Amino acid sequence: MFRLLSALTRAQKTYIFLGIDLCLLPLVLLFTFAVQNLATPAGQLFAASLAVLPYVVAFTGVTSLWLGLPHVQLNAYERHAVALTSLVAVISASALGLAMMLFGPALPVGTYVVFALSYFIAMVAVRAILFQVVMSIYRRAQPRCRVLIYGAGATGTQLAQALRSHDWIDPVAFVDDNKSLQGMTLVGLPVYAPARIEELVKTRQIARVLLAMPSQSQPKQAQIIQRLQALKLDVQALPSFAQLVGTEALVEKLTPVAPKNFLGRRAHDVPLAEAAEAYCGKVVLVSGAGGSIGSELCRQVMACRPKKLVLYELSELALYTIHQELCAQAQAEGIELVPVLGSVTDPRQVREVLGCHQIQVVLHAAAYKHVPLVEANPLAGLANNVFGTRTLARAAGDFGVDRFILISSDKAVRPTNVMGASKRMAELVVQDLASRSTSTVFTMVRFGNVLGSSGSVIPLFQEQVARGGPVTVTDPNVRRFFMTIQEAVQLVLTAGADAKGGEVFVLDMGKPVPIIQLARQVIESAGYTVRDADTPEGDIAIEIIGLRPGEKMEEELTITDELMLTRNPKIFCAHEGDLSEIEVASFVRSLRQVVAANDAEAARNLIARWVEGDGLPPENTRATS
Incomplete structure (x- = not known):
């Protein structure tokens, strides 16, 4: 028939x-x-x-x-x-x-x-x-697809009525969080509590769940979908009225709140008027040019109108992206833009680039900076951050580069993790070269967390909010210094122009900000509420996951806490102790040996010997992801 x-x-x-x-x-x-x-x-x-x-x-x-x-x-x-x-x-x-x-x-x-x-x-x-x-x-x-409708409100009941005449979809029942609806029968279908979904799936042979709650907040919908998918169910969400009539496009165009709005203080504006003269008409090399800091360095250096800008980057995609962004501006302003794909740990390529392009200023931003990743891969982090800095800095001295500016981190101060220790070792290498250099000015710029940079906490929180949460915080008492990318780069360029050699420059970053406060601000800025003991019906929960290996409760900006004023009231200078030429050569030689031997434990012991810190976590407790 x-x-x-x-x-x-x-x-x-x-x-x-x-x-x-x-x-x-x-x-x-x-x-x-x-x-x-x-x-x-x-x-x-x-x-x-x-x-x-x-x-x-x-x-x-x-x-x-x-x-x-x-x-x-x-x-x-x-x-x-x-x-x-x-x-x-x-x-x-x-x-x-x-x-x-x-x-x-x-x-x-x-x-x-x-x-x-x-x-x-x-x-x-x-x-x-x-x-x-x-x-x-x-x-x-024909085979029928038995579906469960999540949401017994007006949208759910209308959906059930519409599906009654469908060729192959068979609505079986409703589930709803509203206890007053549970146990009722609507449009011929029973209403159950969500706790019975797993039972219904088995007894009623349900293959798919239709989420009929378009007015529910996105985080709560995402949480429900995650629970259903954990039961191996195919989940489909009914579009909202805004999506059906096309006004949802406006919502999609709304961007997350800019990271600088979470700074907790007024952003410092460090004018580059005088500092720009140190880069105007010069040949400038930016290592790590495709990274968050490196790309902003390139943009602001371009505004100083250099003669040539060399983009040195290991990632092909990152190099392509920043080169494409700056290409039109460089052509319009007559600035030569040179993309170089390679690693600063390659001595042959580094010397060839410096000599061929007659580099005058080096802004060294290339580094592995993500603490958990470097903690899980200590040898790779040490090799890149220490050997890369030494290779590029020594070549800069050999070729008579005017200025070499190292981008450092507050995690280099009494480090408790491999990333911070590698940055401190890089500082020691540059300080040693600065003490012996007669032609090249070697200096370092140290700052805290940069809002909005790749892998930083604000984009992570915003991504977690978009997924429906939870937002993860390591410890409720953790506090960090924060600055914007623009502030960081202005500091680097200004300090680099004023440097005499061997200084460590830091920025007045205000008071450290509690991370849990930042998490709350990100959730509320997205239009949601925090779900906690006081507001159990909130949208997004904050989950405390514990400190990661090597992570501090609070970061510091200097080792000695003795800061000297500069001509800019927001920039300070710290003269810190360093190692002798023999000591630096000794720890570099020892580091090469442990890296060649692929001995991570020996590398940690070496760090503990040469770097002043609060101790590193043992090998068996390091991060694995």
Whole structure:
């Protein structure tokens, strides 16, 4: 039977509907005569009407086709089609009355009213029965997808009603968090508590869950979807009204709050007017040019109008991105832009680049900076951050570069992790070269966490909020110094221009900010509420995950806490102790040996010997991701 129904064309189905309607007409007429209390028996009246009946049938058929009633599909037979049916019934009764008045026995007007009503009810009833029969045939012939509807509100019930006529989707039940709805039956389907989903999946063979809660906040929807997907269920969310009418595009264009808005203090503006002279008309090399700090260095150096800007970067994609961004500006301003793909740990390439392009200023931002990753890969982090700095700095001295500025970190102060220790070792290397250099000015710029940089806490929090949470904080008492990328780069360029050699420059970064406070600000700035003991119905929870290996509760900016003023009130200078040339050569040689031997434990012991710190975590507790 299913094959027969599937083989029918649209025209054939139209003629079937028309034939059924026309066959009903004489049957309904006979029924009308039978239920009427008339003087003449029903059989005689029906026999008398046979002379006009073919004309009435033909007229009804033409009228029905003209109105389009036979073209209406069973699954689309709704109010408009019912209205057409009533119109056909009225027209057919009117035609019958006119024909009987002219050629047949006279009948009361009430007879034609009963005929119209009966004919209308018969056509509607036959279609309803046909729909159930056809749907039964289709259901038996095709596999059904049994679905659970999450949300028994207006949207969910409307969805359930719409799916009743679907070819292969079979709504089984509702689940809803509203306890007042649980246990009820809505549009023929029971409503259960979400705690029973796993049981329902097994007992009712449910394969998919339809999330009918478009007004629910995105984080809560994301949390529900994650729980359902953990049960190996296919989850689909019903779009909101805004998405259906197209206004959701406006929401998608809204960007997250700028990281600088979470600074907790007024951003410092360090003018580059005088500092720009140190870079104007010079050949400048930026290592790590595709990173967060490196790319901002490139942008601000471009504003100083250098003669040539060399972009030194290990990542092909990052180098391509920053080169494409600056290319048009460089051409417009007559600045030569040179992309160089390579590593600062390659002595041959470093010397070739410095010599070939006659570099005058080096801004060294290339480094591995993510604490957990370097903690999990200590040898790679030490090799890149220490050997890369030494290779580039020594070559800069050999080729008579005017200035070499190292981008350092507050994690280099009494480090408790490998990344911080590697940055401190890099500082010691540069300080050693500064003490012996007569032509190149070697200096360092040290600052805290940069808001909005790759891998920093603000983008991480915003990503976690977008996923529905939770937002993870290592410890409720952790505090950090923060600055914007623009502030950091202005500091680097200004300090680099003022440096005399061997200084460590730091910025007035204000008071350290509690990370948990920052997490709350990110959640609330996205329009959500924090879910905690006081507000259990909030949108996003903050989860305390514990300090990571090597992580401090608070960072420091200097080793000695003795800061000297500079001509800029927001920039300070720290003169810190260093190692002798022999000591630096000794720890570099030892570091090369442990890296060559691939001995991470020996590397940690070496750090503990040469770097002043609060101790590093043992090898067996280091981060693994």
